[in-house]
Amino acid sequence: MSSPLAIETEGLVKVFGDTRAVDGVDLAVPAGAVYGVLGPNGAGKTTVIKMLATLLRPDGGSARVLGHDIVRDADEVRRHISLTGQLASVDEDITGRENLYLLGRLLGYSRTQAKDRADELLHAFGLDDAATRLAKNYSGGMRRRLDIAASIVVTPELLFLDEPTTGLDPRSRNQVWEIVRALVGQGTTVLLCTQYLDEADQLAGRIAVIDHGKVIAEGTSAELKAQVAQSTLHVRLLDPDQRGEAERLLTRVLGEPAHADTDPSGVSVAVASPDKAAEAIGELAQAGLPVAGFSLGQPSLDEVFLALTGHPADAEEETVA
């Protein structure tokens, strides 16, 4: 309550035909940090961003962005925000420099100022060599960087980033992350929508998990992990052939179902406390199932998501423990 809020929403609703795309979303986004909105395809992330960026009128509820009502003071909201949409919001039929020049002029810079600003940004984002190429000929990573550069032609107080790294290779993804960190380091608030748990984990201070248009959990990454309440014990056996036996024993001792890991000699199981974990390791040794190593870890956000929604966040994505 004490720190200023960049975004406050109460019961935000948006309906498309029969779809309640956003179904009563309450958010309190503190200023000066990355706030993650995490959800699978169709969860309603883009629709939330579009309402907050004044592109869509809500069908219910209310929201204030930097203290301005998104419906009544839409124009004032636009003066303080920037949007990097899910579809790259660059103009593909003109060059990178022309994109930035156009925005500079639209935002009120003079000709010279806009030219200088365009060059400054192209340079900072490593796009000098591509400055005079049509944006449609940029690689995905370059287009995203141009897109973000376009969003900070005037440094915004609040930046909306809608899935900024979807479809990027790991190196380009890292570049975007570095840029986001630089932005926040300079005092910009970032609302980041993502389907990637590791992205939210890496960048966001607080995270709202949404599914089917509703916020199903909210908190810091650590708090969300704690909501699942348990830690995970990972055990590596000396002999992979004994894995089935070990799974049965751990399940019996800890009263939780043990799972085989991707590692052929690995088994994981949820435990309530470190004491319980130590006890289970002892039982394994006594039963003649020698252990090569074990670790007690916090659950990953993947596991959190699974626990919260009952379905995995992203079917084809990696599950890194």
Next chain:
Amino acid sequence: MSTSPTTTAPSVNGDGPLTADHQQAIHAALVSGTRPPRASALTACRMFAWRAIVKIKHVPEQLLDVTITPVLFLVMFVYLFGGAVAGSTQEYLQFLLPGILVQAVLFTTVYSGMSLNTDMTRGVVDRFRSLPVWSPAPLVGAALGDIVRYVAAATVTVVLGLILGFDAGGGLPGIVGAIGLVALFAFGLAWGFTTLGLVMRSPNAVMNTGFMGLFPLIFLSNIFVEPSTLPSALEWFVGVNPVSHLVDASRGLMYGDAVAGDILLVIAEAAVLTAIFVPLTTKLYRSRS
């Protein structure tokens, strides 16, 4: 604002990694990105017109069909029907040219709807709509940029007409006046197609529907034949068709016997089109998700 954009030179470009120098440069860029006073509505419109013209500059071929169509129509009609309709090709050219000018320019107005429809499917419109600028500026600017197309189509038509022997009694002022009047009417009509561009699902649908609406207006007008030769119901339609009014006024200007009433009627019709479709387009553009 940035005084010297280049402090240290980051070594790698394009898809290379972002270095610590880039990080610093990004920090510097963020610090210097102070907000200037808001751009005026006029500047915003001018910049969107600039955008349209820059696009033509990058892909000049897109003016080809705009200019080839009138050339084909003019040559075909004059030499194919000239003898039959007006007795001689020369007389028919004299009758037909102002009408072909009108047709050439009005056909290009459908493109306004198609290009807006294309824009809407891209993310860039979301950015434009989230900017603190006068919100119809992207539309007005694009409409102004389209005047380049009108003038290109008109110029090609008139130059070809003059080469083939058109006698412009109104001289250069008459020609320029006619082109101006046609462009003004086209500006109004194009808003009808931008409305269509916001209602239709694809650029192709815009084109098909647009031309379906435009064809009767073009062909059931006085462009190709004297209305007095037509059956009475048709003659009535041709008489009330605004395209006919535009052709009358253009002929007057190009022949050098313009009637003020004809010109004023066209201006009024252009104003009515603008008054109906500008608010409609703007409203749809604002509410489109």
